[in-house]
Amino acid sequence: MAVIGGGPGGTCAALALVRMAKERGQAIEVVLFEPKDFGAHYNQCAGVLSPPIQGVLRRELDLSLPPGLLQRKIAGYVLYGEHEILDMPVLEDGEATHAVRRVQFDRFLLDAAEKAGVQVERSRVYELEFGPQRVILYSDGGSWGADVVVGAFGLDRTVGEALADRTGYRLPPSLETLVTKIHPGGLEHVPALLQDRIHAFLPRLPAIEFGALIPKGNHITIIIAGRRVSVPDMQAFLDLPQVRRLLPQDRAIEHHFKGAFPVGPARRPYGDRYVTIGDAAGLVRPFKGKGITSAALTGIRAARTILDLGISEEAFRHYYAACADITRDLWYGRAIRHLARLTSKRLSLDPILQQAHRDPTLRRALYLCVSAQDTYRNIVHGSFRPRLLAGCLGSLAGWLGSRAVSPRSRRR
Numbered sequence: 330m331a332v333i334g335g336g337p338g339g340t341c342a343a344l345a346l347v348r349m350a351k352e353r354g355q356a357i358e359v360v361l362f363e364p365k366d367f368g369a370h371y372n373q374c375a376g377v378l379s380p381p382i383q384g385v386l387r388r389e390l391d392l393s394l395p396p397g398l399l400q401r402k403i404a405g406y407v408l409y410g411e412h413e414i415l416d417m418p419v420l421e422d423g424e425a426t427h428a429v430r431r432v433q434f435d436r437f438l439l440d441a442a443e444k445a446g447v448q449v450e451r452s453r454v455y456e457l458e459f460g461p462q463r464v465i466l467y468s469d470g471g472s473w474g475a476d477v478v479v480g481a482f483g484l485d486r487t488v489g490e491a492l493a494d495r496t497g498y499r500l501p502p503s504l505e506t507l508v509t510k511i512h513p514g515g516l517e518h519v520p521a522l523l524q525d526r527i528h529a530f531l532p533r534l535p536a537i538e539f540g541a542l543i544p545k546g547n548h549i550t551i552i553i554a555g556r557r558v559s560v561p562d563m564q565a566f567l568d569l570p571q572v573r574r575l576l577p578q579d580r581a582i583e584h585h586f587k588g589a590f591p592v593g594p595a596r597r598p599y600g601d602r603y604v605t606i607g608d609a610a611g612l613v614r615p616f617k618g619k620g621i622t623s624a625a626l627t628g629i630r631a632a633r634t635i636l637d638l639g640i641s642e643e644a645f646r647h648y649y650a651a652c653a654d655i656t657r658d659l660w661y662g663r664a665i666r667h668l669a670r671l672t673s674k675r676l677s678l679d680p681i682l683q684q685a686h687r688d689p690t691l692r693r694a695l696y697l698c699v700s701a702q703d704t705y706r707n708i709v710h711g712s713f714r715p716r717l718l719a720g721c722l723g724s725l726a727g728w729l730g731s732r733a734v735s736p737r738s739r740r741r
């Protein structure tokens with residue numbers, strides 16, 4: 330069996346395959362292709378581990394993250410409008426959210442896979458051929474035969490297009506991201522950096538759909554996302570007064586890293602002898618992250634399907650159905666994303682945040698959206714009552730009214 334990609338999706342799928350096969354007394358060979366040397370090369374990420382990832386790793390793969398890997402426990406989230414701020418301390422009702430260095434997390438999972446018996450090939454797959462009995466994979470290190478291919482290559486165009494040519498698969502639609510970091514001190518851990526909170530922004534800047542500052546061990550990770558984002562967009566974000574206030578004055582920007590994340594499902598994400606997982610399948614909570622958790626979960630579900638049901642298109646239909654918790658949420662996430670964009674770009678988030686200060690149901694709904702601690706579906710069904718909608722519409726109408734009045738009053 331071949332797994333293309335050694336991010337959280339690929340490593341969890343490979344680990345689950347060898348672990349479950351061993352439990353059943355089945356002999357299988359799993360080869361995982363990963364060209365990056367984690368340490369010198371990175372997968373783009375803000376490194377926020379949202380629940381229930383640690384529980385999933387422990388329960389399904391018998392893996393506990395070493396305490397040194399968890400750089401900071403997240404104590405809360407702050408959501409910014411133009412002038413209003415909503416501080417949302419973490420609700421302590423389950424697994425905590427932690428900030429990690431993604432490169433260390435990837436290294437840990439890949440080492441665990443290798444120790445468990447997965448053969449790790451340090452090369453990039455660039456072509457695939459599907460025959461009636463085998464799939465042939467061509468990589469920088471040679472060619473390989475496999476019964477089935479698990480596509481865990483994220484949004485990589487090379488292998489995405491190779492798979493598309495052979496199967497009709499299409500990479501998911503995506504948003505671009507730009508990441509940079511700032512070290513406010515030296516290399517030592519900085520206590521209470523950004524009050525241990527993730528600061529989230531839906532700025533009016535046209536190119537940026539959202540931005541965030543994330544406190545890590547000794548540095549702050551800064552991320553912006555949009556259809557197309559560039560270094561000048563990052564500069565404009567850093568120059569926003571509310572962002573400037575959170576960062577040291579003499580900030581030195583280090584490198585910028587370009588990435589992307591999916592905002593919808595891939596086309597033909599599975600077929601005879603292949604299945605895609607994680608970002609490659611577009612199986613992530615849209616708009617606000619949790620991509621690591623989804624990649625791990627979908628990887629484990631794909632592995633279970635292969636061992637329980639086989640490697641046919643029909644078998645993988647069951648895998649996709651088992652991911653209904655994610656697929657059912659895609660449309661709700663898309664709707665919330667459009668609503669957030671409309672409010673922050675055309676109207677204003679300020680009246681909504683003012684309303685949230687008064688209304689605990691709205692406050693909780695915003696907290697669950699930003700912290701990713703529930704599905705959008707549950708948030709919509711659990712919170713969106715006529716009273717809440719009326720309150721939001723009333724606040725927005727009040728804000729629109731005040732804008733209609735102010736130019737005239739200025740002229741007088």
Ligand SMILES: Cc1cc2nc3c(=O)[nH]c(=O)nc-3n(C[C@H](O)[C@H](O)[C@H](O)COP(=O)(O)OP(=O)(O)OC[C@H]3O[C@@H](n4cnc5c(N)ncnc54)[C@H](O)[C@@H]3O)c2cc1C
Pocket residue numbers: 333334335336337338339362363364365372373374375376377378379452453454455481482483484485487488506507508552588589590606607608609613618619620621622624
């Ligand atoms: C800027 C940014 C910030 C994010 N922040 C967070 C966050 O804080 N928390 C969170 O949960 N999620 C976050 N995400 C999302 C998260 O990173 C992804 O959803 C998650 O990594 C998906 O895992 P994956 O295994 O599917 O793919 P990836 O993590 O992308 O892994 C794919 C792997 O495949 C390898 N690969 C690619 N092409 C080939 C090839 N041809 N041959 C062999 N190997 C190949 C790559 O080297 C890579 O290691 C963020 C994403 C971005 C872009």
